[in-house]
Amino acid sequence: MRPTVxxxxxxxxxxxxxxxxxxxxxxxxxxxxxxxxxxxxxxGLWTVGLTAVCALVAGGIYLTQKLRYSxxxxxxxxxxxxADVSAVLATTCATIALGVMGxxxxxx
Amino acid sequence: MSENPQRGRLSSRLLSxxxxxxxxxTLANERTFLAWIRTALAFLAGGVxxxxxxxxxxxxxxxxxxxxxxxxxxxxxxxxxxxxxxNIERSMRQGRPLPMPLIIPLLSxxxxxxxxxxxxxxxxx
Numbered sequence: 001m002r003p004t005v006x007x008x009x010x011x012x013x014x015x016x017x018x019x020x021x022x023x024x025x026x027x028x029x030x031x032x033x034x035x036x037x038x039x040x041x042x043x044g045l046w047t048v049g050l051t052a053v054c055a056l057v058a059g060g061i062y063l064t065q066k067l068r069y070s071x072x073x074x075x076x077x078x079x080x081x082x083a084d085v086s087a088v089l090a091t092t093c094a095t096i097a098l099g100v101m102g103x104x105x106x107x108x
Numbered sequence: 109m110s111e112n113p114q115r116g117r118l119s120s121r122l123l124s125x126x127x128x129x130x131x132x133x134t135l136a137n138e139r140t141f142l143a144w145i146r147t148a149l150a151f152l153a154g155g156v157x158x159x160x161x162x163x164x165x166x167x168x169x170x171x172x173x174x175x176x177x178x179x180x181x182x183x184x185x186x187x188x189x190x191x192x193x194x195n196i197e198r199s200m201r202q203g204r205p206l207p208m209p210l211i212i213p214l215l216s217x218x219x220x221x222x223x224x225x226x227x228x229x230x231x232x233x
Contacts, residue, residue, distance in 0.1 A: 014135045021139040028146050032153045042160040050156075072135060081131035083197050084138060085119045091145055092190040099152050099183035106159045106175045 008076040015072035019065055025091070026061040029054045032098075046105035050098060057094045122194060126201025137196050144189030144211065151182030166229055174225060181218040185211055 008015060033054025040047045064087070075081030155178030159171060166174060188211035195207045 010132070012132060014132050018135045018139055021142045025142045025146055025149075028149055032149055035153060036156070039156065039160045043156075072131075075131045079131060080128050081134045082119060083123060083134050085122055088138070088141055088190060088193055089118070091142075092186055095145055095148055095152070095186040096183060098149070099179055099186065102152050102156045102179045103176060103183075106156060106172060106179065 008073040010076045014076060015069050018072055019069045022061050022065060022068065026058045026065075029058040029061070033058065043105040043108075046101060046108065050101050050105070053094055053098050053101070057091065060090070123197055123201060126198070127203070129197075129200035133200055134197070137193055137200070140196075141189050141193040144185060144192070147215070148182045148186035148189060151185060152179055155179035155182060170229055174222070174229075177218075178222065181215075181222075184214060184218075188214065 033051040036047045036050040036054065068084075068087075072081055155175045158166075158178060159175035192207070192209065192211060198204075199206050
């Protein structure tokens, strides 16, 4: 049977480790998003926005994991992986948005 | 390593010239960025939690100040993580030494100040 993702021969398992790292980040965003909902009595609707941002990021990571592993495995095999600029910038922007919304919620 | 690979528009604009580094280094840099983002996220959630659940420990103005400072540190770390990721990518492409990790002293300083403030407030109250 043909594998659904390209394999690589990297003994350091770089694609696995990187995808797992994204997975841990996804889990933390999910956890923090769920905890924000718990604080709805204190912050009201702000928590919905905070949770929505967390859910968007976690969902985005989840939906791109297979593509990410495939791209990185292919890159390892080819000896060239393009830096994932868009994912890094999107994650940073989402974290900044969470911080700004958190500040507004606390100061409101 | 190879020169001038096919890149996306955003990647070409931000990562300018240079030779493509070893893919293992690119992935390691990505994992380091993610570790910093998780740290930033913990600070952000912690800052909001302080304001919500530390009413019995800290008086109102102090609690808000601690909360804002904690969230602010989280914001700085997230911005610093992205800048460090970008600087390391550029340095690797251009064969320059890796830049100093400025967010590490920032994190250490912030943790030290936070611990000191919390200890003082707990002792005083």
